[in-house]
Amino acid sequence: MVESVTASAVISLAEELEDEAVAFYEQLAERFSDQEATFLGFAKEGAKNKTLVVRTYRETISDALEACFSFEGVDLGAYRAPADGIDASSGYAEALVSAIEREERAIRFYDEMAERSQALMATIPMAFKRVGKTRGKRKLKLQALLDEGE
Amino acid sequence: MAVLQEPIKEPLEIKNLIDGEWVESEGEYKDIVNPATGDVIGRVPISTKSELDEAVEAAQEAFPYWRQMPPVARARCLFRLRDLLEENFEELSRIQTMEHGKTIDESRGETRRGIENVEVATGIPSLMQGGYLEDIAAGIDEYLVRQPLGVFGLITPFNFPFMIGLWFAPYAVATGNCVVLKPSSEDPMCQTKIAELAEEAGIPPGVWNVVHGGRDVVSGMLEHRDIVGICFVGSTPVARDVIYKGCGDTGKRCIAQAGAKNFAVVMPDADLDRTVAACMTSYFGNTGQRCLANANLVIVRENLTDQEFEAFYQTVVDKFVAAATKIRIGYGLDESVQMGPLRDAGKKQRVLGYIEKGIEEGATLRLDGRTFELVADLPRDAFIGPCVFEDVRPDMVIARDEIFGPVANMMRAATLDEAIDMIHDNPFGNAASIFTGDGGWAREFRYRVVCGNIGVNVGIAAPMAFFPFSGMKDSFFGTLHGQGQEAIRFFTESKMVIERWF
Numbered sequence: 063m064v065e066s067v068t069a070s071a072v073i074s075l076a077e078e079l080e081d082e083a084v085a086f087y088e089q090l091a092e093r094f095s096d097q098e099a100t101f102l103g104f105a106k107e108g109a110k111n112k113t114l115v116v117r118t119y120r121e122t123i124s125d126a127l128e129a130c131f132s133f134e135g136v137d138l139g140a141y142r143a144p145a146d147g148i149d150a151s152s153g154y155a156e157a158l159v160s161a162i163e164r165e166e167r168a169i170r171f172y173d174e175m176a177e178r179s180q181a182l183m184a185t186i187p188m189a190f191k192r193v194g195k196t197r198g199k200r201k202l203k204l205q206a207l208l209d210e211g212e
Numbered sequence: 213m214a215v216l217q218e219p220i221k222e223p224l225e226i227k228n229l230i231d232g233e234w235v236e237s238e239g240e241y242k243d244i245v246n247p248a249t250g251d252v253i254g255r256v257p258i259s260t261k262s263e264l265d266e267a268v269e270a271a272q273e274a275f276p277y278w279r280q281m282p283p284v285a286r287a288r289c290l291f292r293l294r295d296l297l298e299e300n301f302e303e304l305s306r307i308q309t310m311e312h313g314k315t316i317d318e319s320r321g322e323t324r325r326g327i328e329n330v331e332v333a334t335g336i337p338s339l340m341q342g343g344y345l346e347d348i349a350a351g352i353d354e355y356l357v358r359q360p361l362g363v364f365g366l367i368t369p370f371n372f373p374f375m376i377g378l379w380f381a382p383y384a385v386a387t388g389n390c391v392v393l394k395p396s397s398e399d400p401m402c403q404t405k406i407a408e409l410a411e412e413a414g415i416p417p418g419v420w421n422v423v424h425g426g427r428d429v430v431s432g433m434l435e436h437r438d439i440v441g442i443c444f445v446g447s448t449p450v451a452r453d454v455i456y457k458g459c460g461d462t463g464k465r466c467i468a469q470a471g472a473k474n475f476a477v478v479m480p481d482a483d484l485d486r487t488v489a490a491c492m493t494s495y496f497g498n499t500g501q502r503c504l505a506n507a508n509l510v511i512v513r514e515n516l517t518d519q520e521f522e523a524f525y526q527t528v529v530d531k532f533v534a535a536a537t538k539i540r541i542g543y544g545l546d547e548s549v550q551m552g553p554l555r556d557a558g559k560k561q562r563v564l565g566y567i568e569k570g571i572e573e574g575a576t577l578r579l580d581g582r583t584f585e586l587v588a589d590l591p592r593d594a595f596i597g598p599c600v601f602e603d604v605r606p607d608m609v610i611a612r613d614e615i616f617g618p619v620a621n622m623m624r625a626a627t628l629d630e631a632i633d634m635i636h637d638n639p640f641g642n643a644a645s646i647f648t649g650d651g652g653w654a655r656e657f658r659y660r661v662v663c664g665n666i667g668v669n670v671g672i673a674a675p676m677a678f679f680p681f682s683g684m685k686d687s688f689f690g691t692l693h694g695q696g697q698e699a700i701r702f703f704t705e706s707k708m709v710i711e712r713w714f
Binding site for chain 1: 214301315316317318320321324325486489490492493497535538547548549550551671674
């Protein structure tokens with residue numbers, strides 16, 4: 063659904079996406095011990111991403127800029143990850159495919175928010191871009207793991 | 213979408229902070245009402261004059277000790293205060309939304325701007341330095357030192373309950389003065405919380421006092437012989453009285469920031485999508501209750517033909533109205549809300565009176581904010597929707613008076629010159645903005661317009677903490693402004709020493 067979206071709502075969703083990523087990769091680390099270090103690394107990265115986005119927003123938000131009006135018409139629901147983690151019965155490859163889908167969704171979210179927030183202080187789109195890039199690199203690593211397994 | 217948790221669960225009984233003690237007032241108490249929900253969230257005292265006198269006495273006693281504390285030590289107190297404000301960032305922001313009504317994004321923006329003033333004031337060991345010149349004559353040196361003056365009274369308004377106290381207090385105490393702060397009795401909770409944190413940061417008893425109240429406290433401050441200066445932010449008639457009658461009679465220095473009726477000028481080459489987005493914040497942000505809000509929008513013809521101008525005018529107005537129509541109104545802790553209520557029902561009645569006046573004067577109410585939808589089931593007493601008037605002439609009351617609500621007036625001008633004349637014909641001079649892609653027009657505007665704060669493609673020309681918050685004409689009375697280096701100069705006296713050794 064297309065909603066009227068404030069900066070606060072966008073940041074809340076970013077927090078939600080990163081929290082969800084942390085939980086998801088911790089679950090993967092537990093299930094697939096061969097790649098435990100990689101998945102725990104992704105989880106740690108999620109926590110850092112969240113800190114970066116929240117800190118940037120809080121340190122640069124100004125009542126004088128268009129915080130409430132920059133994200134008009136964004137469909138936040140399209141970026142929300144499924145609430146459940148991976149199915150207990152799913153295999154390694156299936157889990158990686160699910161992870162790649164999550165990363166793609168997150169990348170689209172950060173790219174669109176970076177574009178939409180151009181009117182805000184420059185640090186805000188920069189933070190979105192930086193996290194989007196991190197998630198992009200993660201997607202490539204996941205794709206490589208998937209390719210190795212095939 | 214999420215509604216954030218309220219930090220105030222039970223009504224709070226607000227106390228005065230005098231000489232490091234949180235004391236109950238002997239005066240009457242009045243309710244503090246959340247304007248969005250109608251809930252009573254606390255009670256604030258209307259303190260007596262004798263309670264003010266106690267606070268001033270405590271501040272006077274603290275002054276000799278505090279002024280001797282090395283600037284770097286005073287700065288450390290402010291660094292700790294800054295850290296505590298950061299730690300409490302979210303709670304402080306949500307309190308603002310609860311007591312004032314603004315949206316959570318607006319509250320967080322206000323918190324940030326307040327904290328930035330504390331950050332600037334931590335630079336006091338550098339900012340307060342004087343100057344030294346050797347050999348002004350043979351063997352004679354001359355130097356300047358900046359010294360604190362004593363006790364300052366700070367009187368802050370309801371529309372920015374967190375930030376405005378911090379335009380002044382950090383600079384006053386950083387320079388070695390003591391303060392007695394009177395927040396607005398409508399939303400006094402943030403300043404109370406800030407004072408608690410100042411205490412926790414190690415600012416000694418008597419240096420930072422808070423006395424809640426109304427007119428008696430204000431007039432008590434103005435008459436008090438031991439208060440050396442006043443910082444006031446409020447309406448123009450009161451500001452005029454504060455500086456000329458109050459401070460004039462007792463010889464106080466004064467910063468009196470007053471009302472406004474700001475103009476935005478849209479030139480034919482403006483980027484209209486971004487202009488309109490900026491205008492939404494500017495005209496309707498904080499529900500129009502801000503001295504930097506734009507209120508009059510002048511659409512300029514310049515080199516367009518009649519037909520082209522008509523099309524341009526209609527495009528601007530249509531986009532403006534379309535965006536304003538979409539604004540979601542409700543409780544500011546709801547993250548989907550873009551505009552909160554006015555501070556109280558009385559303020560809404562005042563705005564409604566101006567809407568009637570505009571219609572009587574012959575303006576066309578293109579968007580009628582008297583009918584509006586709320587995001588949730590809330591009492592409607594203090595809410596109003598965005599209003600847009602067309603066919604507004606500069607001599608109409610709605611174009612001249614500060615309405616302090618979400619009312620935008622659409623106006624036309626043949627040239628930039630005419631638009632600037634319209635701005636100059638208005639008694640206020642707080643802020644003005646131009647939206648254009650043309651550097652020549654922009655320069656002409658910023659060079660000529662007699663307003664303290666100019667925006668070029670910026671809807672709210674709010675100076676950062678390291679610059680003065682300016683203002684001209686009926687929007688500012690005094691010489692030096694709040695914030696930054698001018699605040700340092702306001703809170704200090706320049707002492708010159710000419711030195712020769714025999």
